[in-house]
Amino acid sequence: xxxxxxxxxxxxxxxxxxxxxxxxxxxxxxxxxxxxxxxxxxxxxxxxxxxxxxxxxxxxxxxxxxxxxxxxxxxxxxxxxxxxxx
Amino acid sequence: xxxxxxxxxxxxxxxxxxxxxxxxxxxxxxxxxxxxxxxxxxxxxxxxxxxxxxxxxxxxxxxxxxxxxxxxxxxxxxxxxxxxxxxxxxxxxxxxxxxxxxxxxxxxxxxxxxxxxxxxxxxxxxxxxxxxxxxxxxxxxxxxxxxxxxxxxxxxxxxxxxxxxxxxxxxxxxxxxxxxxxxxxxxxxxxxxxxxxxxxxxxxxxxxxxxxxxxxxxxxxxxxxxxxxxxxxxxxxxxxxxxxxxxxxxxxxxxxxxxxxxxxxxxxxxxxxxxxxxxxxxxxxxxxxxxxxxxxxxxxxxxxxxxxxxxxxxxxxxxxxxxxxxxxxxxxxxxxxxxxxxxxxxxxxxxxxxxxxxxxxxxxxxxxxxxx
Ligand code: SF4
Ligand code: SF4
Numbered sequence: 001x002x003x004x005x006x007x008x009x010x011x012x013x014x015x016x017x018x019x020x021x022x023x024x025x026x027x028x029x030x031x032x033x034x035x036x037x038x039x040x041x042x043x044x045x046x047x048x049x050x051x052x053x054x055x056x057x058x059x060x061x062x063x064x065x066x067x068x069x070x071x072x073x074x075x076x077x078x079x080x081x082x083x084x085x086x
Numbered sequence: 087x088x089x090x091x092x093x094x095x096x097x098x099x100x101x102x103x104x105x106x107x108x109x110x111x112x113x114x115x116x117x118x119x120x121x122x123x124x125x126x127x128x129x130x131x132x133x134x135x136x137x138x139x140x141x142x143x144x145x146x147x148x149x150x151x152x153x154x155x156x157x158x159x160x161x162x163x164x165x166x167x168x169x170x171x172x173x174x175x176x177x178x179x180x181x182x183x184x185x186x187x188x189x190x191x192x193x194x195x196x197x198x199x200x201x202x203x204x205x206x207x208x209x210x211x212x213x214x215x216x217x218x219x220x221x222x223x224x225x226x227x228x229x230x231x232x233x234x235x236x237x238x239x240x241x242x243x244x245x246x247x248x249x250x251x252x253x254x255x256x257x258x259x260x261x262x263x264x265x266x267x268x269x270x271x272x273x274x275x276x277x278x279x280x281x282x283x284x285x286x287x288x289x290x291x292x293x294x295x296x297x298x299x300x301x302x303x304x305x306x307x308x309x310x311x312x313x314x315x316x317x318x319x320x321x322x323x324x325x326x327x328x329x330x331x332x333x334x335x336x337x338x339x340x341x342x343x344x345x346x347x348x349x350x351x352x353x354x355x356x357x358x359x360x361x362x363x364x365x366x367x368x369x370x371x372x373x374x375x376x377x378x379x380x381x382x383x384x385x386x387x388x389x390x391x392x393x394x395x396x397x398x399x400x401x402x403x404x405x406x407x408x409x410x411x412x413x414x415x416x417x418x419x420x421x422x423x424x425x426x427x428x429x430x431x432x433x434x435x436x437x438x439x440x441x442x443x444x445x446x447x448x449x450x451x452x453x454x455x456x457x458x
Contacts, residue, residue: 009237010236010237012198014172026174
């Protein structure tokens with residue numbers, strides 16, 4: 001995976017006050033996200049590649065080993081069609 | 087829709103049936119048989135209030151359907167408010183009433199997704215099933231949807247007369263560069279109930295259809311997602327209809343009647359509230375109609391003591407009513423139901439119904455005949 005990462009067309013990431021969580025919305029579907037998943041997706045805004053996303057998260061959570069979790073999540077999110085790398 | 091992990095009993099999915107008006111005449115239409123008598127459509131201001139109130143309760147997915155929702159001239163206004171409120175909006179359309187310019191306006195208003203329905207892969211069968219010439223326009227609309235930057239989502243309702251056409255259907259979808267294709271076998275409510283014996287595919291047709299769908303799924307993996315939904319009459323467990331009554335789905339009919347699913351207004355002995363008289367909060371949480379089959383308390387045997395009830399909620403209330411005359415029975419698709427034989431009898435009846443028998447198209451004349 002190289003290139004900058006952003007949400008696939010038709011996907012929307014937003015905070016849902018009524019559910020007290022972030023969700024990912026797409027044609028006729030919705031996934032409720034836990035806090036780590038939301039933190040990663042927040043950074044998938046087309047301005048960073050995978051390494052950049054990890055660096056940004058690492059800066060926010062210093063001292064925590066994040067690399068494996070972030071890469072695994074990005075892989076799964078790609079497989080599910082949530083993300084595009086351009 | 088998958089709602090993994092979401093808290094129960096919030097109307098996460100709002101289906102706004104904006105109108106029953108539609109220029110097409112599909113013989114499997116899920117609209118009520120007496121749709122012609124329900125003329126008093128909600129005005130724009132009331133729809134805007136419905137959108138606001140449902141959103142406040144947590145609704146996130148909005149379906150705009152009908153009838154043909156594009157016949158409403160205020161569609162753009164409703165879409166813009168939906169976007170402002172934070173809905174993900176889905177327009178479920180036959181394509182009639184849209185053109186590239188209007189798609190552009192809807193896009194600018196913030197519409198998230200357009201699903202275009204087709205009846206078949208070619209003009210002749212498509213237009214026969216639609217009861218009007220629509221195919222060429224649908225092709226234009228599908229292309230315009232894609233050109234506007236939307237994912238292309240195509241929907242084909244399958245039945246005996248078009249399921250053998252599936253290879254061509256998928257070839258057409260691939261040629262149009264569809265992103266998602268929904269192949270959904272007709273479900274037997276509304277007009278499809280009247281035409282059930284004529285519409286139900288045979289077991290052999292379903293098996294062939296499934297093989298074709300799987301071959302295309304493998305061929306176009308990663309490019310086009312294909313969903314193939316078989317009719318539950320051939321299953322031995324019912325579908326988890328609406329994810330449970332009053333659990334996540336809220337339908338508002340064109341006249342403002344609030345329903346736990348779009349077929350529920352046909353259930354006798356239940357009264358459903360109208361948004362002209364009540365707020366969505368009361369309708370969802372307090373109204374007798376929405377509480378009637380909520381949870382498990384209403385269940386009779388075999389569902390009441392069944393260890394699978396949390397998976398399928400006893401199936402579909404409308405199907406239970408249509409097949410047994412009693413909406414509180416187990417869905418007879420379930421082979422634990424004492425009425426499962428009626429589903430088998432329906433399959434038999436379909437098998438012995440010749441394809442020459444005419445379909446009953448959804449139109450005002452047939453509506454008058456059928457609803458007396
Ligand atoms: S199923 Fe056909 S007739 Fe019914 S609303 Fe949809 S397009 Fe119109
Ligand atoms: S008996 Fe009722 S709850 Fe049990 S599987 Fe059948 S329909 Fe579902």
